[in-house]
Every structure is written in C-alpha cells, then in structure tokens.
Amino acid sequence: MKKAQEISNESPVVVLGMHRSGSSAITEMLTLFDLYFGKEEDSIGSSSQNSRGFWERRDVRDVNDKILFSAHCDWDTISNFNLELMEGVTQDGIVDQIKKLDSQLQAFTESEGKKSYLLKEPRMCLTFPLWERSFKNKSAVIFIHRNPLEVAASLNKRNDFDEGYSLTLWYNYVLHALKNLKGKRVLFISYEQLNANPVSVSEKIHAFLLSENILSSMPDRNRISDIIQGDLRHQKQSIDFLPNRYKELNDVVESFCAKDDASIIDDFSYFEFIEADKETEWNIIFNKYLNFKKEYINTESYVHKLKLDKKILTEQVVSKNKEISSYKNDLFVKFYVKIKNILK
CATH class of the missing domain: 1.20.5 (Single alpha-helices involved in coiled-coils or other helix-helix interfaces)
Incomplete structure (x- = not known):
C-alpha cells in the first residue's frame, strides 16, 4: 500500500445513507481525516435533534431539493420519484450547476491545504447519478447503515411517522442508493459498529480512503472518541422484529457492512420498490x-x-x-x- 504522503487526489468523499442513520456522526468523524467540509456558514447548522450539527452543506441541500421538487417529490414523499420525470429543470442544467459547485469546492479544498472534500446529504441516495456525472473526479462513497426499526423509531419521534411508512421510506431510500451505485466500489459501515468501536471503524475508513488514492492520515483516538461517545443510539431495537418484506434488503446491506473491505455493488434490478401508503x-x-x-x-x-x-x-x-x-x-x-x- 502506498504511503499517505505519496497519494494526492481531489475525488470527493460522499456519505450516503437514509435519514436518521448516523450519517451526521460519521461525517463529523470524517472531517478528522483532513477532508474539507466548508465553513460554518456553509452548513445548515444544528437542531434539537442533532445538537452537534447535521453536517450538510446548504448549497448541496438546495440542489437536491431542486431535483426532488422538479419531480413533484420531497425527502419524505418519494413514491413517484424518477429522475426522468423532472419538470421545469433539465438534467443538463442540474449537471452544470453541480459542476460549478464541484469546481468551487475543489478550489476551496486546495486553498485550505487539503486534497479532497466531503459531502453528506441523505437525499443524494436518490439524486446520486446526477452528482457522479458532474464530478470532475469520480467520488469515493461511504454508506452508513442502521437497523431500519431504529430509523423508524427515530422518524416517529422526530416527524410522527408511523412504523410502516417509515420502514417503506427506509427501504426505498436504500434501494434507490444501491441501484444508483451499480458497479461502484462502496464502503459500508453500520451505525452499530460505529458506536461500539469507532476507532476500529476509523481504521477501516482510513484503509478505504488510501485504497481510493485519497490522501488522509489516521486521526487521534481521543479526537475520535470525543465525537463518537458510544451513546448515540437513542432508539435501540431488535432486528428480529423487522417485518419479512424488508428483511432481504436489510440482510444484503448488513452483509456488506460485515466485510473488512469495500464491496462492488451488483445489479439490484430484481428488487422492486415498495409503494408507500x-x-x-x-x-x-x-x-x-x-x-x-x-x-x-x-x-x-x-x-x-x-x-x-x-x-x-x-x-x-x-x-x-x-x-x-x-x-x-x-x-x-x-x-x-x-x-x-x-x-x-
């Protein structure tokens, strides 16, 4: 393996995952790998649900909302989502907008003395093809997975969604992501792993970034522990109670998470989306x-x-x-x- 100082790349690191799956926590931890996120004013900030911040850029959220709204969808109503059914905007127009943002972020990354920048926004599970098409350098993707019952419990607490609707939303988000990532090498991390052993997960991430030719140094253990304090799982649920219709997809993602290395995403065309109530x-x-x-x-x-x-x-x-x-x-x-x- 090459030494970190010999590797230089401007490939963006993209964190994908369903809402309420721990993507904010892992993104904050990834900033310790000397990846550029942006300035405080670039972020959407924090809330009572995420006191440490959502770690999402406002300009990235705006692009994704523009895509979703043009397809007559929102983050929580995606039954009819299809990139081919956008109205009022064109895919080429969105690609041009993302290319401009990509160039700006590369310039900021260089000016800050870093080699790669970092993006996280759950809606990118749906919109990822337009982002990947726009990046100057192909992205390195890290997917964060959480027990769907815990996701549902968190959505119930935050948004008052019932379990069935939340599980279907989780299923469709994850399936959109897997279909959009076909043929790509992706590192899968479970939220449970992240909380139980954040240092081990950091080592797994470090090895992945190096394998993707992205300059990074292994963060200090104490700094990792300051961010991932082991008490982030507020909605602990047993996977044994997951309804059968969601189990197969969950088992596939968990098998990816169990690997020490990244996975090449297969063809998921045989999985069908579940229609929401x-x-x-x-x-x-x-x-x-x-x-x-x-x-x-x-x-x-x-x-x-x-x-x-x-x-x-x-x-x-x-x-x-x-x-x-x-x-x-x-x-x-x-x-x-x-x-x-x-x-x-």
Missing part, C-alpha cells in the same frame, strides 16, 4: 401545506404589524419635526429680539 403520503403533503399556510398567514400578520408600526413611527417623526421646527422658530425670534434690544 398513499393516504399517509398525502397527509404528510397536506400537513406541509397547512404549516406553510400558517407560516404565510403569520408572515402576513407580521408584515401588517410592521406597516402599522411604520405608519405610527412616521407620524411620530412628523410630529417631532414640527415640534423641532416650532422650537427653532421660537429660538430665532427670541434671539432676534435679544439682539435688537442690545443694538438699541
């Missing part, structure tokens, strides 16, 4: 509409209040200007009278 999907869409309408009404009310405040302030300013003008006139008259009396 339409009523649940429409309820999600409708609730988003109601929330948007509520926000719109609140915004209108706020704008109306600002206009009233502006009117009141304007009237106050006019009134004060009149008082100031009257005061100036009084001063002038008094000054004039005083001067006139002195000159008598």
Whole structure:
C-alpha cells in the first residue's frame, strides 16, 4: 500500500445513507481525516435533534431539493420519484450547476491545504447519478447503515411517522442508493459498529480512503472518541422484529457492512420498490401545506404589524419635526429680539 504522503487526489468523499442513520456522526468523524467540509456558514447548522450539527452543506441541500421538487417529490414523499420525470429543470442544467459547485469546492479544498472534500446529504441516495456525472473526479462513497426499526423509531419521534411508512421510506431510500451505485466500489459501515468501536471503524475508513488514492492520515483516538461517545443510539431495537418484506434488503446491506473491505455493488434490478401508503403520503403533503399556510398567514400578520408600526413611527417623526421646527422658530425670534434690544 502506498504511503499517505505519496497519494494526492481531489475525488470527493460522499456519505450516503437514509435519514436518521448516523450519517451526521460519521461525517463529523470524517472531517478528522483532513477532508474539507466548508465553513460554518456553509452548513445548515444544528437542531434539537442533532445538537452537534447535521453536517450538510446548504448549497448541496438546495440542489437536491431542486431535483426532488422538479419531480413533484420531497425527502419524505418519494413514491413517484424518477429522475426522468423532472419538470421545469433539465438534467443538463442540474449537471452544470453541480459542476460549478464541484469546481468551487475543489478550489476551496486546495486553498485550505487539503486534497479532497466531503459531502453528506441523505437525499443524494436518490439524486446520486446526477452528482457522479458532474464530478470532475469520480467520488469515493461511504454508506452508513442502521437497523431500519431504529430509523423508524427515530422518524416517529422526530416527524410522527408511523412504523410502516417509515420502514417503506427506509427501504426505498436504500434501494434507490444501491441501484444508483451499480458497479461502484462502496464502503459500508453500520451505525452499530460505529458506536461500539469507532476507532476500529476509523481504521477501516482510513484503509478505504488510501485504497481510493485519497490522501488522509489516521486521526487521534481521543479526537475520535470525543465525537463518537458510544451513546448515540437513542432508539435501540431488535432486528428480529423487522417485518419479512424488508428483511432481504436489510440482510444484503448488513452483509456488506460485515466485510473488512469495500464491496462492488451488483445489479439490484430484481428488487422492486415498495409503494408507500398513499393516504399517509398525502397527509404528510397536506400537513406541509397547512404549516406553510400558517407560516404565510403569520408572515402576513407580521408584515401588517410592521406597516402599522411604520405608519405610527412616521407620524411620530412628523410630529417631532414640527415640534423641532416650532422650537427653532421660537429660538430665532427670541434671539432676534435679544439682539435688537442690545443694538438699541
């Protein structure tokens, strides 16, 4: 194997995985490998669900949302997702946008003295073909996998999705990713492995990056432990209770995770997508509409209040200007009278 200092590459490292699968944790850990993520203002930040941050770039999220919306989908309503059914934008137009972003990130990576940059965004499970087509250098992909029952429990807590809908969403995300990765060499990491032995997982990742000709040095063990503290699995579930319709795909991904090295992705055309419950999907869409309408009404009310405040302030300013003008006139008259009396 080549020594790290002899290897130089600008291939982006891409983290794929279903939402709530640990992609944020592994992406933060990957920044320890001297990979460029971006500045704080480039990130979408953190929330109560991810206090350490989502480790997603805002510009990457915007591109993926643009793709999904043009296909009449969102991250949680993907039953009809098809890159061939995009409206309002073209694949070539998206590719041009990604190429521009790729060039910018390569320039920032070089200016920061690093050799590769890092991207993570769960929607890329769906949109990956357009990204891979756009990269100047083909990407190195790391896929993070989590027990789908734990994913479902996490989505229930965060989004109030029922288990059946969440499991179908997990299944379709993972299957989209595997179909999109056909023929590509991918390193699979399980969320369970990451929490149980983060240093061992880091060594596995380090070996993979070197095999992909990406310059990286093995991070300090203490820094790894600071990020992966072993208490990230808040929704522990037994895989034994996973419904049969999801087991085969889960078993395939777990077999990839069990390997010490990367896997070449086979043809998954024999797996079919599972249709999500339409009523649940429409309820999600409708609730988003109601929330948007509520926000719109609140915004209108706020704008109306600002206009009233502006009117009141304007009237106050006019009134004060009149008082100031009257005061100036009084001063002038008094000054004039005083001067006139002195000159008598």
